[in-house]
Amino acid sequence: MKRTLYVSAATAVVLVAGGPVAVAAAATADTARTVTSAAAVPGDVTAEAAAAAALKKYPGVVESLDLDGTVWHVDVISKDGKGHAELEVAADGTVTEENRDTDENAAEHKDLIAAKVTAEQAMKAAVAAHPGQVTTVEWDNDDNSAYYWHVEVKGADNKTWDGRVDATTAKVTTSTDSDSDSDSDSNDDDNN
Structure with missing residues (x-):
């Protein structure tokens, strides 16, 4: 006791x-x-890492990727073309599924799925043409149904460079320098 x-x-x-x-x-x-x-520094995750993280969460083909502040918005189409996921990748690499659709028209995505050049390859080609950090990559076509990737790269000088990367050859077909450091949303009307 x-x-x-x-x-x-x-x-x-x-x-x-x-x-x-x-x-x-x-x-x-x-x-x-x-x-x-x-x-943590905003934007620690590169475009390439955001694409890889999104594809790990939802396997398929990247249709578009866009940096909005510190968050990457990534659209992925399933390999059969019937599924579509909208994902967000945070600066720490965390992936959040914002929306998923499983009844897409596969015919609308056949050219994207069959493209010889992926979004990841288009980003590499764009950075080779103009060093910097990719801020946007989008699957697109012009009026002649020629498919390409629209890629924006922000250079060390904070200027945004826009380029088109051919979906068959990965050749950068056009590029312009711009003093704007705005995101692709301001240019959507010019690209559609």
């Missing part, structure tokens, strides 16, 4: 004396975790 009393008394002394220290240590650990996660 005396032994239990001594152990209880000793425990109480340790808790009283060590309590504030334990609370401070715990608070410091929480602050360290918060600072570390908040210190």
Whole structure:
């Protein structure tokens, strides 16, 4: 009985004396975790990594990929052309499925699925033509039904470079420099 009393008394002394220290240590650990996660640089995930993460979540073919702030919006078409998923890839690589459709018209996606040049290959070709970070890649065609990838690359000078990458040859067919650092949404009317 005396032994239990001594152990209880000793425990109480340790808790009283060590309590504030334990609370401070715990608070410091929480602050360290918060600072570390908040210190993540926006856009840590590249376009290529966002595409890979999206395809891991929803296998298929990337139809479009666009950086909006720190989040990548990725549209993926299933390999049979009947499925479509809208995904978001956060700066830390986390993938969230925003929408999924399983009754797409496969005929509408046959050219994308059969394309010799994928979105990933188009990004590589665009960066080879103009070094920088890809901010947008979109499957598109002109009035003559010639399919291509529209790719935007932001250079080290913060200028946005627009290019078309042929869906058969991966050849960059047009490019222009622009002082604009806006996203592709402002250019949608020009490209449709």
